[in-house]
Amino acid sequence: MKQNLIAGAWVDGHDAVENRNPADISEVIGVYARASVEQVDQAVQAANGALRGWASASPQVRSDLLEAVAQKLLARKTEIGTVLAREEGKTLAEAIGETVRAAQVFRFFAGEAVRVAGDAIASLRTDVDVDVVREPVGVVGLITPWNFPIAIPAWKIAPALAYGNTVVFKPADLTPASAHLLTEILYEAGCPAGVFNLVMGQGSVVGNAMSAHSGINAISFTGSVPVGQNLAIDAARSMKKIQLEMGGKNPMVVMDDADLDIAVPVVLNGAFFSTGQRCTASSRIIVDAGIHDAFVDRLVTQAQALTVGNPLDPSVQIGPVVSKKQLVGNLEYVDLARAEGAEVIGGEHVDRDTTGYYQIPAVFLNATNDMRSSREEIFGPCASIIKVSGFDHALSVANDTEFGLSSGICTSSLKYAREFKRQSEAGMVMVNLPTAGVDYHVPFGGCKGSSHGSREQGRYAAEFYTTVKTAYSFAG
Numbered sequence: 146m147k148q149n150l151i152a153g154a155w156v157d158g159h160d161a162v163e164n165r166n167p168a169d170i171s172e173v174i175g176v177y178a179r180a181s182v183e184q185v186d187q188a189v190q191a192a193n194g195a196l197r198g199w200a201s202a203s204p205q206v207r208s209d210l211l212e213a214v215a216q217k218l219l220a221r222k223t224e225i226g227t228v229l230a231r232e233e234g235k236t237l238a239e240a241i242g243e244t245v246r247a248a249q250v251f252r253f254f255a256g257e258a259v260r261v262a263g264d265a266i267a268s269l270r271t272d273v274d275v276d277v278v279r280e281p282v283g284v285v286g287l288i289t290p291w292n293f294p295i296a297i298p299a300w301k302i303a304p305a306l307a308y309g310n311t312v313v314f315k316p317a318d319l320t321p322a323s324a325h326l327l328t329e330i331l332y333e334a335g336c337p338a339g340v341f342n343l344v345m346g347q348g349s350v351v352g353n354a355m356s357a358h359s360g361i362n363a364i365s366f367t368g369s370v371p372v373g374q375n376l377a378i379d380a381a382r383s384m385k386k387i388q389l390e391m392g393g394k395n396p397m398v399v400m401d402d403a404d405l406d407i408a409v410p411v412v413l414n415g416a417f418f419s420t421g422q423r424c425t426a427s428s429r430i431i432v433d434a435g436i437h438d439a440f441v442d443r444l445v446t447q448a449q450a451l452t453v454g455n456p457l458d459p460s461v462q463i464g465p466v467v468s469k470k471q472l473v474g475n476l477e478y479v480d481l482a483r484a485e486g487a488e489v490i491g492g493e494h495v496d497r498d499t500t501g502y503y504q505i506p507a508v509f510l511n512a513t514n515d516m517r518s519s520r521e522e523i524f525g526p527c528a529s530i531i532k533v534s535g536f537d538h539a540l541s542v543a544n545d546t547e548f549g550l551s552s553g554i555c556t557s558s559l560k561y562a563r564e565f566k567r568q569s570e571a572g573m574v575m576v577n578l579p580t581a582g583v584d585y586h587v588p589f590g591g592c593k594g595s596s597h598g599s600r601e602q603g604r605y606a607a608e609f610y611t612t613v614k615t616a617y618s619f620a621g
């Protein structure tokens with residue numbers, strides 16, 4: 146059984162879970178310990194005990210650790226990517242790419258660790274100096290989802306450690322293997338005892354205990370809106386710093402003047418790659434009337450040609466849905482879209498050589514933006530096609546959502562592109578590019594109901610993982 150890491154020691158849990166391959170549900174990838182509430186408390190105490198030493202360690206020590214993790218991830222990218230593909234279901238190419246991305250994140254923050262800067266600001270009083278410095282927030286709790294089981298942990302763990310915080314990390318119960326491999330690498334790279342603690346298990350037990358714990362100073366979470374909202378309420382009660390990355394119902398506008406050779410692949414990628422299980426997925430395709438029929442013809446043909454199957458097969462483009470629960474939810478949305486009046490192409494559950502949670506990509510034609518299937522996040526390979534007339538109509542439909550994570554436009558007009566970048570109510574805006582698949586060194590996050598708190602990734606991550614101290618000294 147794979148164990149948790151608490152205070153530098155590998156320990157069993159109070160329970161364990163079988164990690165199964167969604168492409169072949171008879172295959173058990175491994176058995177993973179689930180931590181108890183008491184073990185969460187032990188992890189928090191260990192993180193508190195290690196905080197002073199890590200916060201005051203040389204930035205070079207922190208940088209070296211993160212660089213060593215990056216190197217080990219790169220050296221093992223195929224092995225780790227294969228495990229990731231087996232536990233989550235994304236294709237091997239995507240899974241290896243995600244592992245490389247995790248390594249790049251660690252390398253980026255290895256650099257940032259030695260670049261922590263402050264300000265020396267002139268005081269209003271002569272003979273007084275004012276220094277503004279950034280310090281660690283303290284013990285940070287990291288709660289992550291199953292859809293990017295190594296990249297999302299990486300982009301929370303790396304900045305947390307770079308800026309001198311200590312960590313209690315809870316990965317998704319569905320995908321503990323990638324998180325465990327990352328923990329093994331941190332351990333082998335010499336991360337000091339207590340600086341990084343892994344507590345695997347269910348959100349209702351482990352996540353909840355972290356949320357309620359007074360020894361945790363900040364929580365960074367990626368996942369669903371209801372869980373994020375509850376974490377924010379708990380954080381307000383216990384005065385924790387909080388960062389939430391949640392859902393999306395991301396629009397991709399296709400204007401009359403779009404190049405279909407660009408627009409169709411952009412939509413296929415954004416809507417269906419990673420089986421649509423990305424918070425940045427394009428789930429509302431808003432198409433200008435003049436190009437609508439030509440676009441739909443090509444999109445449907447190419448969506449139907451996507452190869453759905455075992456993610457370890459190099460010819461496969463779309464792997465299975467992550468779990469039975471997620472598949473059942475997706476199929477309910479397919480039925481709902483049909484009942485709401487959309488013409489549904491694809492969307493059915495299919496069998497392959499193995500028994501897995503395979504679903505054919507679904508296109509909901511003649512959808513309207515007021516349908517529930519166009520308003521609620523599905524988190525599967527499903528895209529609604531909404532016909533509009535002109536740019537202003539497209540923009541208003543794109544913004545008519547409670548979410549605001551990412552958005553996109555396909556157009557050959559500089560005017561439309563510029564106006565969309567300015568007026569789109571989203572944290573990330575793409576022109577002639579998929580709404581999903583972002584760079585690792587620039588800010589990531591949204592507005593409206595998608596995100597809460599400061600941005601993740603790139604140098605902007607310092608906002609969450611540090612706190613500011615203003616120091617005055619009389620030099621007279």
Ligand SMILES: NC(=O)C1=CN([C@@H]2O[C@H](COP(=O)(O)OP(=O)(O)OC[C@H]3O[C@@H](n4cnc5c(N)ncnc54)[C@H](OP(=O)(O)O)[C@@H]3O)[C@@H](O)[C@H]2O)C=CC1
Nearest residue numbers: 289290316317318347348349352353368369372391424524
């Ligand atoms: N924005 C994004 O990137 C993601 C969005 N989602 C959305 O959420 C939907 C449901 O997915 P799901 O995985 O269930 O998302 P959740 O929000 O339930 O899970 C995200 C993480 O939060 C944990 N968690 C669950 N309950 C609590 C709690 N009470 N306190 C603290 N932590 C908790 C989960 O643990 P556990 O391991 O037990 O689930 C997991 O580690 C998806 O269909 C999708 O719409 C999902 C994943 C990523």
Ligand SMILES: O=C(O)CCC(=O)C(=O)O
Nearest residue numbers: 422423424425581582583
């Ligand atoms: O689109 C991406 O590159 C990242 C998506 C993501 O972080 C998510 O789905 O949770």
